[in-house]
Each structure stands twice: as structure tokens, then as C-alpha cells.
Amino acid sequence: MTTMTEASVREFKMPDVGEGLTEAEILKWYVQPGDTVTDGQVVCEVETAKAAVELPIPYDGVVRELRFPEGTTVDVGQVIIAVDVAGDAPVAEIPVPAQEAPVQEEPKPEGRKPVLVGYGVAESSTKRRPRKSTPATEPAPEGTYFAATVLQDIQGEVNGHGAVKQRPLAKPPVRKLAKDLGVDLATITPSGPDGVITREDVHAAVAPPAPQPVQTPAAPAPVPAPVAAYDTARETRVTVKGVRKATAAAMVGSAFTAPHVTEFVTVDVTRTMKLVEELKQDKELTGLRVNPLLLIAKALLVAIKRNPDINASWDEANQEIVLKHYVNLGIAAATPRGLIVPNIKDAHAKTLPQLAESLSELVSTAREGKTSPAAMQGGTVTITNVGVFGIDTGTPILNPGESAILAVGAIKLQPWVHKGKVKPRQVTTLALSFDHRLVDGELGSKVLADVAAILEQPKRLITWA
Numbered sequence: 502m503t504t505m506t507e508a509s510v511r512e513f514k515m516p517d518v519g520e521g522l523t524e525a526e527i528l529k530w531y532v533q534p535g536d537t538v539t540d541g542q543v544v545c546e547v548e549t550a551k552a553a554v555e556l557p558i559p560y561d562g563v564v565r566e567l568r569f570p571e572g573t574t575v576d577v578g579q580v581i582i583a584v585d586v587a588g589d590a591p592v593a594e595i596p597v598p599a600q601e602a603p604v605q606e607e608p609k610p611e612g613r614k615p616v617l618v619g620y621g622v623a624e625s626s627t628k629r630r631p632r633k634s635t636p637a638t639e640p641a642p643e644g645t646y647f648a649a650t651v652l653q654d655i656q657g658e659v660n661g662h663g664a665v666k667q668r669p670l671a672k673p674p675v676r677k678l679a680k681d682l683g684v685d686l687a688t689i690t691p692s693g694p695d696g697v698i699t700r701e702d703v704h705a706a707v708a709p710p711a712p713q714p715v716q717t718p719a720a721p722a723p724v725p726a727p728v729a730a731y732d733t734a735r736e737t738r739v740t741v742k743g744v745r746k747a748t749a750a751a752m753v754g755s756a757f758t759a760p761h762v763t764e765f766v767t768v769d770v771t772r773t774m775k776l777v778e779e780l781k782q783d784k785e786l787t788g789l790r791v792n793p794l795l796l797i798a799k800a801l802l803v804a805i806k807r808n809p810d811i812n813a814s815w816d817e818a819n820q821e822i823v824l825k826h827y828v829n830l831g832i833a834a835a836t837p838r839g840l841i842v843p844n845i846k847d848a849h850a851k852t853l854p855q856l857a858e859s860l861s862e863l864v865s866t867a868r869e870g871k872t873s874p875a876a877m878q879g880g881t882v883t884i885t886n887v888g889v890f891g892i893d894t895g896t897p898i899l900n901p902g903e904s905a906i907l908a909v910g911a912i913k914l915q916p917w918v919h920k921g922k923v924k925p926r927q928v929t930t931l932a933l934s935f936d937h938r939l940v941d942g943e944l945g946s947k948v949l950a951d952v953a954a955i956l957e958q959p960k961r962l963i964t965w966a
Contacts, residue, residue, distance in 0.1 A: 512583050513584065515576065528571065548838065552870075564582065669686035672697070682703060755901045756898050760936065764946060765932050768953040768957050777791060777793055790860060794860065796959060798860065798884060799853060799856060803966050804951035805849070808948045810944055811944055812881050815938050829844040842880060844876065881904070883899075883900045884906070885908050887908055894932045931949060
């Protein structure tokens with residue numbers, strides 16, 4: 502997203518690097534004023550509520566100014582860097598009278614313009630008839646055309662209409678309430694954050710006007726309460742932002758939206774641990790990460806295949822249960838920036854070596870802080886391995902939009918009755934949380950029991966698959 506200020510200066514704005522994100526923090530600048538930059542060169546790294554992303558500059562030139570220092574949170578659409586581009590000035594369009602409007606062919610684009618990663622949308626090469634002449638105005642900046650006009654055209658085509666209409670911001674339950682009460686959301690002044698219409702706004706729109714209060718002499722303004730001080734030597738306050746802020750909002754929303762139920766089972770996984778050691782010697786898995794999580798993931802995928810209704814989501818707006826015919830398996834990962842849950846796309850269709858490769862890549866990317874926003878979207882079921890911290894189990898909170906999450910506890914050597922005798926066996930505890938709106942106790946119990954049965958007798962990976 503760029504704008505033009507002078508004939509040789511372009512301004513690059515903070516783009517929306519996710520889906521609907523409103524801000525990002527500048528983590529690091531890779532250039533300084535006076536540096537020469539080329540088209541597609543990464544100039545900075547930013548962190549959104551979902552991930553850290555590198556931003557490329559879409560033209561050649563010399564850096565004139567960095568508008569914000571590192572560590573600053575910048576709203577989407579704000580200019581972050583200005584670049585001198587010698588001899589590259591915007592060209593104004595010459596209006597053509599409506600009665601003499603011949604069909605003109607727009608110049609062919611030199612190529613796709615780089616946006617976040619790779620290449621963005623190619624400019625249209627179709628023939629368009631110029632619009633009727635209008636009062637002379639200043640030509641729109643080049644960046645405005647690319648960022649607004651092109652994206653709006655695409656949005657209109659995707660939605661099946663040409664003109665993009667500003668839609669009032671409101672959550673699905675609020676929209677339903679407004680519909681039931683016969684209130685047009687476009688007539689309501691929003692009071693929520695970021696211009697979101699709340700339930701109170703809708704109720705206020707249908708409530709009778711309050712009687713005008715009798716004017717009384719203004720009371721003296723109260724003295725503002727002093728800001729609570731704290732001992733900086735004994736306390737440290739950290740601003741909530743980025744991944745931590747997004748995680749907090751998602752967990753609160755999930756915990757108070759989906760009715761959670763958690764079930765537990767303790768299982769002897771001695772045979773699974775032996776199979777892990779054997780697979781490490783298998784030539785087909787050479788160089789791949791082979792660990793208990795790999796077989797636990799495969800066990801969960803088999804359990805979902807046997808009980809497909811667990812792989813679903815709840816559509817509040819339409820009051821529907823959406824059954825998924827694919828499994829995007831999420832793996833909760835603790836990173837220096839906070840908890841993230843990237844997922845393996847179409848995990849149900851992967852062989853064991855393919856699943857091992859995907860797990861290795863997912864974990865490595867997360868540890869490096871390079872997980873993309875797309876990798877954290879569209880998950881259906883998640884695994885969280887709290888056992889790596891020595892914890893027996895927990896009651897995990899669902900990832901928003903998913904129906905179930907499996908927590909895996911630490912695998913420990915414990916006394917266990919095996920073939921009628923007490924023997925030391927490798928034992929773990931599994932916990933499955935699920936959304937009780939669409940998963941009842943029977944279905945949740947079957948899924949958890951199947952996972953436990955496979956880990957106790959891993960040969961079921963063959964007989965049940």
C-alpha cells in the first residue's frame with residue numbers, strides 16, 4: 502500500500518498482513534535513511550496478533566525516512582516509510598467526454614506487485630469503457646488505486662456484486678437481535694470498540710426517548726483519583742500486545758461461548774513406546790522426527806475417522822453444525838512470543854512419514870518465530886502436549902472454532918497390573934475437552950476411548966485404519 506507525496510517520493514503504508522487485523526508492532530528495521538532498496542526487498546519485520554511477518558517494499562529507490570521506531574505499534578494504513586523514487590512521478594488521467602468515449606485498452610502490467618509474501622493480485626488487462634466526465638479533481642494516488650480500487654473490485658466480484666457497500670460492524674447474535682426487533686443496523690450509532698454495534702445499542706434504538714432531565718447548577722468537577730503507584734523494584738508491568746493479546750481474547754471468548762466438557766483416561770503406552778524406538782530405525786523415517794507425539798497424532802486421526810461427527814464446528818449465526826470432511830490437525834506450541842496453534846492441513850490424508858515431516862516442519866517454524874498467519878487458520882481439532890513440562894494432564898480450552906482438543910500428559914514409569922501381575926509400565930493420562938453443543942458425552946467418550954485403545958495396542962493403527 503503506497504501513496505505519492507512529491508514527484509519522486511513514495512510512502513509505504515502498514516498493510517493488513519492477516520485477515521482483518523487492525524495493527525502491528527514494528528519489531529525490526531532492516532534499512533536506514535539513505536539506504537538503497539529494490540523492488541521486493543524486505544525492509545522490516547512486524548508482529549501482528551497472529552505471527553511475525555517480514556514486509557517487502559514494492560519499488561526501487563532510496564530510503565528518505567522511517568516514520569516509526571522499533572517497538573512501536575502502528576495501525577493498518579499508517580505510513581511507515583518514505584522512499585525517494587527518481588523519475589517516477591504519478592500521471593494524471595485525462596477525462597474523456599461521455600459521447601466520444603472510445604473503448605480504451607489499459608496498459609499491460611509489467612508484472613504482479615509484491616505485497617506481503619510472494620506476489621499479489623495482477624492488474625487487470627481487460628478493456629474498460631471510461632466513465633462519464635465528472636468535475637475535475639486531483640488524480641488518485643497510485644497506491645490508493647492499487648490498495649483500494651483493485652481490492653474493492655475483487656471483493657465485489659467475490660461477493661457477487663459490483664459496488665462495495667460499507668456494512669455495519671456487529672457480531673452475529675447482535676445482527677439476529679436487530680433483525681428480530683426490526684432495527685436497521687445502518688441507522689445505529691455504534692458505541693463498541695472499533696465502531697462495533699453492541700446489544701445495548703440495539704436495545705437503545707427501540708427504547709422510548711428518556712425524559713429530559715431538569716437542569717441544575719453544575720456541581721464542581723470531582724478531583725481525579727490519583728493513579729495507583731507500584732514499587733518498580735518489586736513489580737514489573739508488561740503491556741499486553743501481539744500474540745499474547747490475541748491468545749487472551751481467543752481463550753476468554755472460547756471459555757465463555759462453548760460449553761466445555763473434559764474427560765480423562767489413564768492408559769498403558771508401553772507398547773507404543775517400543776514401537777517408537779523401532780520406527781526410529783526404519784529407513785523410511787530416516788532423518789524425520791519420530792516421537793510419541795507422532796503416534797498420538799496418528800491415533801487421534803484414526804479415532805476421528807471412526808467417529809467423524811467429532812470433527813465439526815458450531816455456526817451460531819445460522820444455527821447449524823458444520824461437519825468437516827477434512828482434518829486440519831492443530832499442534833499447540835509454546836514460543837517466546839506466546840502460545841500459538843499452527844495446524845497441519847489435510848492431516849487425515851497423510852501417511853506416517855508425511856505426518857512426521859509435517860510435524861517436524863511445524864515445530865521448527867514455530868520455534869524460529871516464522872509461523873505464518875495462514876498456518877494458524879482453519880484448524881478443526883488440536884493436540885496440546887503438556888507432558889513435555891512434566892505435567893500429568895490438564896483441562897485444555899478449545900481453540901476458537903474447533904470442537905475438540907486432546908491434552909497429553911507426561912509418560913511415566915508406574916506400577917500397573919499387566920497380565921494379572923503388578924509390573925512397572927509406561928503410563929500416561931489423556932484429557933479430551935469438547936464443545937457440548939455439538940458433541941455429547943457418548944461421542945466424546947468413544948473418541949477418547951479409541952485413542953487410548955490404539956496407544957495401548959498400536960497394531961490397531963493397521964486394523965482400524
